[in-house]
Amino acid sequence: MSSKNLIQIDHDACIFCRKCVRACPVSALKAEDRKIVVTEDCNLCTMCIGACPVGAIRMQRPTGKKAGGSIWVFVQCEDGHPLSVSLELIGRARELADGNGGEVIALVMEDGNPQFLQELIAHGADCVLCCSSRGSTGRQQVPESNVGIDRPQVAGEDFGNDRNQAAGADIASDPEAVALWVCELIKKREPDILLFGATLFGREVAPAVAARIGTGLTADCTGLELDPESGLLLQTRPAFGGNLMATIMCPDHRPQMATVRAGVFPVGSSDPDRKGIVETVPFPEAFRPRRITEKLSGEQTDGYDITAMEKLVVVGRGIGSKKNLPLMREFARKIGAGLGCSRPLVEAGWCEYSHQVGQTGHSVAPKLLISVGVSGAVQHLAGIAGAEKIIAINNDEKAPIFRVADYAVVGDCIEIIKAFLEQ
């Protein structure tokens, strides 16, 4: 399939303004003989479509394979509880499945406790596939009923099978093992869609699955819809530090895979009477874990975790001098906030890297962020996109930081903070 055929130009509508030619980052559009021509260099970035003032450029939607079928959600657990993002995804998957008549299946690595598996069903899963590290299998209806479905075997004793016992609980936190188990299931049951939370773990496991299966994967999505025409999954994600949104499809490969950012979808309502099936699936083969993990208590760095703060003061070059840092610390302490900084301050040696906010530092999502003397480069804005409310103080009213602020304070940040501390 040639890319140039997917971009279609309506020559009757085209006013030959050539804005598309200038917008094309790979110079794939040529103005020839008063006609715009798409060449083989086109990489389908769709910049031309946005640039066209008369809507004369269209992209032919891929038709793809027939859609419908099951939506799988990988459920990540911590301390025996599913993460909120996993429940959010089950809720969203339920909404999508209700639209196309599909089913929602939750994948769980931990040998389950019934309470928490029930929770997944209550939130919208039709079936929970639970990994058993010891080779037991079975199906059970939840909430329990007397309908004749095989009860699951109690894991362990009956089997005398120790092939994976060394792995035990390690398997659930070993990305290689999880990927192996998920790949095995995909090959047998061919899901249509597979979703992971865009956590550090999800973003380690999902690519390992996608590459082994040979399918597409969209990172860190903030939107999931089904295309009304084709039934395909429309995966929307921020690109270029959040300045541009891109909608991505995976027409010809299955499953359509995405990692999805936490907090995008609400945790839906739960119905404790909802019925579903819990199925235990054995781990596929004698897996020798190669990865040994020890938790550290955080003394390795200076232990400062700005990502966990509810209130955060973020300072930038606008504070003028390193001498003003103690003032900012005092301000942060007074309002009970953490202190973060923009990249130039780390590069100048004023602050530790652990305090750096932004694309190359830490992404933060506090309830309230007070930005002091930060101009707001694209990369910085990408790191604070998760903040609920932003107060920005800067002397330049045109600073990009004000574009994302809820409250804009234009003025000398040092004077304003001093006045705040005096009142």
Added chain:
Amino acid sequence: MKILVCVKAVPSSTEVRFDPVTHTIIRDGKQAVINPFDASALECAVQIRQARGAEENQDARESETTQSGPEARVTVLSMGIPDTVRLLRDCLARGADDALLLSDRAFAGADTLATSYSLACAIRKIGLPDLIICGKMAVDGDTAQIGPELAAALDIPAVTGVKQIVEVSEDVVTVLRESDSGDERVTVLRKNAVACGGETVKKPKPVLLTVAREAASPRMPSIAGIRAAKEKNIPIYTAADIDADPERTGLKGSPTQVVRTFSPEKKKECVMIGGSVAEQAAAIGRILQEEL
């Protein structure tokens, strides 16, 4: 020990600007730089080589023999337009021993699956190293997928988001990394039993790491390094050179397609806080109380 570092050319940070009317990217292809995470990956590799070199010298002094010691070699691999050679030369000046570029029309328009497939083909072609280090993500794409997808394509273990490389040996690779529940120490066992002609032999397996910027701060290239880098030959491989299946590279080999790009809606209304400094400070106090 062979160490391979994967790098990507990205637009330099100041060059990502948007046309306010059309919302399209204003790009100036000349200003590409090495992805900063990849620069840290290269520095990690060079530091490992230097540490091993120092050990070797010490061993040689102590034993007074000239055995072939644990010498390390750092190779840099990139995929991109031919101009990327300029950045690879910069990598050589910063301490890499060799560099290799994949450049071919057939690679263009690749998503993460096609890119990791192409890189895997090249790595198989030149021979699997002991250690592969990548930046944890690229600042233009932000997917953080190439590292783990490349590891899966090569069927080797990967550890992502490494903050510090603690140990690299024939037996283990030990790192500190950030996990969803705090920092952890991860040890990957390199030796596992491999059946070979009925016998069980132990063969060390490569490990792939993706590193955060705190793993190492990139050094500046030295004058001598820049001079030496000028002389080096940087081979450019095509898809045919690395025996890549043309159906699996570039746009053809990419399952994902961008069907639309648009600028995000402005998320909210902004309230201007005016007045004197004292009034502004008082207003901030009120907002703090209201919002929490």
